[in-house]
Structure formats: structure tokens, C-alpha cells
Amino acid sequence: MAENTQGTRPRIFASPGRYVQGRDALARLGELLAPLGRRPLLLADDTVRGLTEPVLGPAFDKAGLPLVFERFEGLPTRAEIERVARVLSEGDHDVVVGLGGGTAIDTAKAAGEDAGVPWVSAATVASTDAPTSALSVVYTEDGGFESYRFYDRNPALVVVDTGFVAAAPARFLAAGVGDALATWIEARAVERAHAENMVGGVPTRSGTALARLSWDILWESAPAALEAVEHDLVTPDVEAVVEANTLLSGLGFESGGLAAAHAVHDGLTAVEQTHHLAHGEKVNIGSLTQLVLEGAPAGEVDRFAEFTAGLGLPTTLTEAGLGDADDATLDTVVAAATAPEETIHNLA
Known part of the structure; x- marks a missing residue:
């Protein structure tokens, strides 16, 4: 540590x-x-x-x-x-x-x-x-x-x-949820490791708390918000999720810090097979990866996978385009995700 x-x-x-x-x-x-x-x-x-x-x-x-x-x-x-x-x-x-x-x-x-x-x-x-x-x-x-x-x-x-x-297509909002759910997963890891946030300092309590608030709102409101935007409706759930995706996640990731989820995203961009995925969709694969790296309880990993899959987010390498990837392709992803400058090193 x-x-x-x-x-x-x-x-x-x-x-x-x-x-x-x-x-x-x-x-x-x-x-x-x-x-x-x-x-x-x-x-x-x-x-x-x-x-x-x-x-x-x-x-x-x-x-x-x-x-x-x-x-x-x-x-x-x-x-x-x-x-x-x-x-x-x-x-x-x-x-x-x-x-x-x-x-x-x-x-x-x-x-x-x-x-x-x-x-x-x-x-x-x-x-x-x-x-x-x-x-x-x-x-x-x-x-x-x-x-x-x-x-x-x-x-x-x-x-x-x-x-x-x-x-806009509901997939865009779902991708934002994938990006924003990572905010708390990463901010709490940065806090545990006493690592730096994205603006070169120790995370403030407010930055970490806003990351958690984003997480809580999304678990409560994301399913209903996605259903609403399928019908082009602006509802209180939509307003809440937009705030969580944009303001709370933005403040939370920057002032709370990033860890493995976004580093895995960066690694996934290094191979052509994943280019069909939106940013937040790749981040969701990264969030699951980070939970496994941290040794999170199987129940927590399963609950996260089931919740995000229900929102239409990818949770497997096959969905990411890497189901048949050879070792060289996976090595390319790993090398990019673990580069010395990557945020994965903020894990304890």
C-alpha cells in the first residue's frame, strides 16, 4: 500500500x-x-x-x-x-x-x-x-x-x-451510466490507497462523497431513466441520472481520482476489436475487472454484472469483441492498461 x-x-x-x-x-x-x-x-x-x-x-x-x-x-x-x-x-x-x-x-x-x-x-x-x-x-x-x-x-x-x-438513443445514456458507475469504484480505491486524484492532490471528502452520491442515484434511477428516454421523455429520474452522469461523476472522478476501471478502458482502445464500443461501455468492462482485482466478494461482482447487463452494458470479453482473441491481442490490452503512467497503479 x-x-x-x-x-x-x-x-x-x-x-x-x-x-x-x-x-x-x-x-x-x-x-x-x-x-x-x-x-x-x-x-x-x-x-x-x-x-x-x-x-x-x-x-x-x-x-x-x-x-x-x-x-x-x-x-x-x-x-x-x-x-x-x-x-x-x-x-x-x-x-x-x-x-x-x-x-x-x-x-x-x-x-x-x-x-x-x-x-x-x-x-x-x-x-x-x-x-x-x-x-x-x-x-x-x-x-x-x-x-x-x-x-x-x-x-x-x-x-x-x-x-x-x-x-438521443438510449444507448448514449446507458454508456454514461457505465462511465459514472466507475466513479465510486475508483474513488474509494484511491481513498484506500492514499493516492492522488486527477488534479494532483489528495482527494477531498467532498470529491469522494460526490462519487458515492452518483453511484447511489444511478442504482436508484438508471433503469427508470433508460425506460423514459426510450420514449423521449424527460422525467425526474432522467434529470437525476443526467446529473449523476455529468456533474457528480465529473466532479467525483476528477477530485476523487481514477484507478483500474479507466486504465482497462484505455487498454481496450489499443486493439481494433473493441472500437465498436462507446467509452462508458469499455469502462464497464474495466469496473468489473477492478472489482475482481480487488478481491471483491463474488456477490458484489455478480450484482454489479447483473445490474449493468440489465442496462444493456457489456459485461464479458465476448461482448467487447475479444471472445476469440489470441494471447498477443490480450497482451496488447494488458500492456496498455498497465503502462507506467496509467491510473491502475492507484490501486492499493
Whole structure:
């Protein structure tokens, strides 16, 4: 177990400047952006632009802001980040908005950092806890995990429109649940090992408690929320799960810390067979792996597997695309998951 040196290390808690969640929240984006800049750039793929432009046009007109989109090419790679940063600088934009899911949001953060402008997360799905955090996951051109990129500030603003979340395929919300359930599993492991969180300090009690709160909400509300979004409904359970997936999990993983679940996710991205899985779906395999590594009681492992399988999340290597994988493929996953810089080493 790591030496207990908490007395010599600071406790650090990180959070975005403001968080706004609810049905029609995107209709307020113009007024919320106005104090941050007068020439925003919205980074979104074609699908997200088509869905949101009818709402954002009137909102930006009312706020007196120009509505300028930049097409997102699909992955937060180094090349895409550099390209968007150039667009920001050449267009004299003073704030960048990542609009859509986690990959667009992570790209906007990195490009905003490079261009020296504030960044905003505007989520239309609740599939990851990326929107609130001060880091991006950077991928290789072929979709493999490359690195985490850290910043000294969080998004200035996070907006999550639950109307759009409910209208999106239920698989996106389920993937967010898979990502968020790992938050408590990992935060409690970091606490046990006296390891550091994602912002370079000892986890605060609030960060760890928010991770646990996310877990509790999901066990209570996730099944009903997924049933509701199958019918495009925004219910109290949907609002609760969106908050757990986005705000509570985001604060919990960043200030509580990561361990093996996300490291296994990173390892799974190293092989092509798993590229059909969403981020949170791979994380769910990682959560089960961590529970086994920790020697959790069989009943706890079984209960978690049954609960997440009921939500449509993968719980086996076969579902991950690795049922027939040879030793060389599995060795590639293991090598990436246990790389020296990986968070798996935060396990006691």
C-alpha cells in the first residue's frame, strides 16, 4: 500500500465555473455565453449542428452574438486539436464551445487552451463525464487512447439540455451510466490507497462523497431513466441520472481520482476489436475487472454484472469483441492498461 503522506500533500477540489441543466437549456446558451466572449465558435459535427441550429439561432440573435459553427471531424486527435486552434486564432474568436458529446467537448477544451481562450461544454447527450473536467482524452488517428491532457482550469460554463438527452438513443445514456458507475469504484480505491486524484492532490471528502452520491442515484434511477428516454421523455429520474452522469461523476472522478476501471478502458482502445464500443461501455468492462482485482466478494461482482447487463452494458470479453482473441491481442490490452503512467497503479 502507498505510504500515507496526506499530511504533506494538499487536498484539491476542481469544478467548472457554472453548471446549467434542464429541458431547453440550450435556448439559454446565448445569454450564458455573452459574459464570456463576443465572438464564440461552436464546434459540432453535422448531425449535432442540424439538431441544435434551430434552437441556437434565435438564442444567439437575442444575445447579440454571431452564430459561427466549425465542423468537428470526429475524434480529439492532435491534428484535429491543432486545426481547431488555428480556426480560433485566425477567426479572432474569444470563446470556444464544444457542442454535442465528449469527443467534441474534449477537442474544444484542448483547442481553447492552445488558442488562449475560455472553453464551454454544451452537451446534447449524457454519455460521459467529460463536460465538467479540466482534462481531455487524446486519441490516435486510428481511435486508440494516446494520453490524458490536463489543464489548470475547468470549463467556464457547462450546459446540458435534457430535452436533447432524452431524444438521443438510449444507448448514449446507458454508456454514461457505465462511465459514472466507475466513479465510486475508483474513488474509494484511491481513498484506500492514499493516492492522488486527477488534479494532483489528495482527494477531498467532498470529491469522494460526490462519487458515492452518483453511484447511489444511478442504482436508484438508471433503469427508470433508460425506460423514459426510450420514449423521449424527460422525467425526474432522467434529470437525476443526467446529473449523476455529468456533474457528480465529473466532479467525483476528477477530485476523487481514477484507478483500474479507466486504465482497462484505455487498454481496450489499443486493439481494433473493441472500437465498436462507446467509452462508458469499455469502462464497464474495466469496473468489473477492478472489482475482481480487488478481491471483491463474488456477490458484489455478480450484482454489479447483473445490474449493468440489465442496462444493456457489456459485461464479458465476448461482448467487447475479444471472445476469440489470441494471447498477443490480450497482451496488447494488458500492456496498455498497465503502462507506467496509467491510473491502475492507484490501486492499493
